[in-house]
Amino acid sequence: MPYYIGDVIKDSKKLIARTPEKFEETGIQVKLNTRVEGIGVDEGIVLLAGGERIPYDVLVLATGAVPTLPNIPGTDLDGVFVLKNLRDGLNIKEYIKSNQCSKATIVGAGFIAMEMGEALKSRGLDTRIVYRGELPVKKWDPAFSTVVLEELTNNGVTFMAHQSPVAVERGAQTRLSLVTDKEKIDTDIIIFALGVKPETNLAREAGLAVGESGAIRVDSSQRTSREEIFSAGDCCESYHRVSKRWVHIPLGDIANKQGRVAGRNIGGYPLTFLGVVGAQSFKVFGLEVAMTGLDEREAQRSGYAPAGTIIWGRSAAASMGEGHRLGLKLIADKASGKLLGAQAVGQSGAVGRINTLSACLWSGMGLDELGYLDLAYSPPFGGSWDIIHTAAHVLKKQL
């Protein structure tokens, strides 16, 4: 099977030209569009397609993740896309332009699907999101997913629930047709946004340990099960400070941090990666949607006894007569009173709250502290009791 190492550099060469020269100036050889066929761990060589063997003392596996495509006919047709890297994005733009697309269909309802929904609609395409479930972004509480659904609908994106794709076909009036278990959807372009899987084939074939999450196992210095092989980014696990488990959360900020930690350790300036708390966010039209920590299901699986509460407030004090509706959900452990997770949705103030709560989760804060945390109060930004305090008090009573 074909492999690429360092697809980010490859993209950079083609698309941002600047980076490879910078690498070469430092004496680093850049091999672009080069497939790696395998790793000889005993000899310490990387085997390239074509037979070239590159020796290494230290190897970094940054193979990233692969977007999931459904196992249905027609996904190889022109006009069917996934969105993982910059190249994908440019290909989509180019295809829409050169084919004068007017109808777009996105399959899946995670945050990439939401962002693509906004992007395609904003480009003027008639945009549908097809999803097998009831509500978008199922990682969030249904109360918040409902707000996301309203935001899609209010902005003219059609959400088609309870449908699964069964085939992609060439279309009649339109370029393509997405056949689902319910109907046939005319469309010019289809984006499959069904999540990603860590690209671990090279690692597995080299005998490296793979974690329960399915991603490459690393330690806090980003070392794999072999001392001389490091891994960073979407292909490997990270330590979750709340669940106390090694998890696979393929996000760009985590990948950046892991890369830096790996580099420091390889370069002889030891550094440990302190882990993650599961902070993430996206924007869809005018809405901020964010979460951190664990949801109830994850908390239960990690051995906690979770309880959760949802508070609706506003992003400014009532006295200001302005601000936007803001929803905050807190999840805490009944036994210890510790915060386990949080979710928020609103036109403003949601991401700020989730970042604050991420710092609280990082330090293992409990509801007692959270209810009296000193925040930068001013009426344009919240009440004298912030929605964080109120939610902590309400949840505390429920424990």
Add this chain to the structure above:
Amino acid sequence: MPYYIGDVIKDSKKLIARTPEKFEETGIQVKLNTRVEGIGVDEGIVLLAGGERIPYDVLVLATGAVPTLPNIPGTDLDGVFVLKNLRDGLNIKEYIKSNQCSKATIVGAGFIAMEMGEALKSRGLDTRIVYRGELPVKKWDPAFSTVVLEELTNNGVTFMAHQSPVAVERGAQTRLSLVTDKEKIDTDIIIFALGVKPETNLAREAGLAVGESGAIRVDSSQRTSREEIFSAGDCCESYHRVSKRWVHIPLGDIANKQGRVAGRNIGGYPLTFLGVVGAQSFKVFGLEVAMTGLDEREAQRSGYAPAGTIIWGRSAAASMGEGHRLGLKLIADKASGKLLGAQAVGQSGAVGRINTLSACLWSGMGLDELGYLDLAYSPPFGGSWDIIHTAAHVLKKQL
């Protein structure tokens, strides 16, 4: 000297009607517009003006703070105001309306002066801010105060630096005239926004301990130096978790928390107030201005060896091609690498960052952790390395 207890309830009675009835329904007697002449701590009585004596088992002193007026002639003239409570605000509005004021002058340049500057200018008044120093909001780094000054100027508020008031006089063309050590300023209304002092006279006369800050000394349960007397709000101290000192920070959110803690302890549901980290913010026109923790001077006085750095970034990732200019200053201890304080200014994203950093200060986080803190990354809200991470890395190198 005359005193009021519970001026919040008094204001509520007059202005928000709802609250006193609620109090009386619960069997609590509300004495409004009633002056307290003294406290007889040995007998346990409160002595009212007119001679009435009210016995108590437990007493709460919530006397608040008093706005500072300069010791110059003419501050008793009609049209001279301070802004402390709701009544002051209503009086100012009423005065502006009934006198058809067109020129306003604010003396002082703290956050109340900034908020009043925006409020008066937005009402259409020709507005000046007179200040003895060079730049507004001197608690912030001059680089950030300069941004605040630009915001005032861009919105048509005149900032008159290096001037101190020497007298208020009746005006000729205008209702009043503010005489400074440099010139005579025609104005219809003058607002003195020179800060507040804790109202401690009753407490001092009753022999209660007053802290170095000049505010009433309390412990973590809001008890004063007498077991049966509690204090909460702008008249008393709070424990600062970073400086490890008892300080006087008269802010509404802290007062709310202290009141609740006092109530819990009086009611037999013990609770300790966990202290503050100095988080505060204000909005002036389109600008968010916020800080938390200590500045270099305060840090030095508390025994730290502070170092600080300022980073300029944007509130969204560069790839988004949008977002606002955002300045972040971090201050850390050279010896331990611990975060000591932070300041931020920008059209968006400043308060969110400061709240996150307040949670970090609360837990005593160091720059090593801060540089790799898990935040809810998404390009519309920041880079994959947030400005918080970048500032932590830059400052870490400087230590």
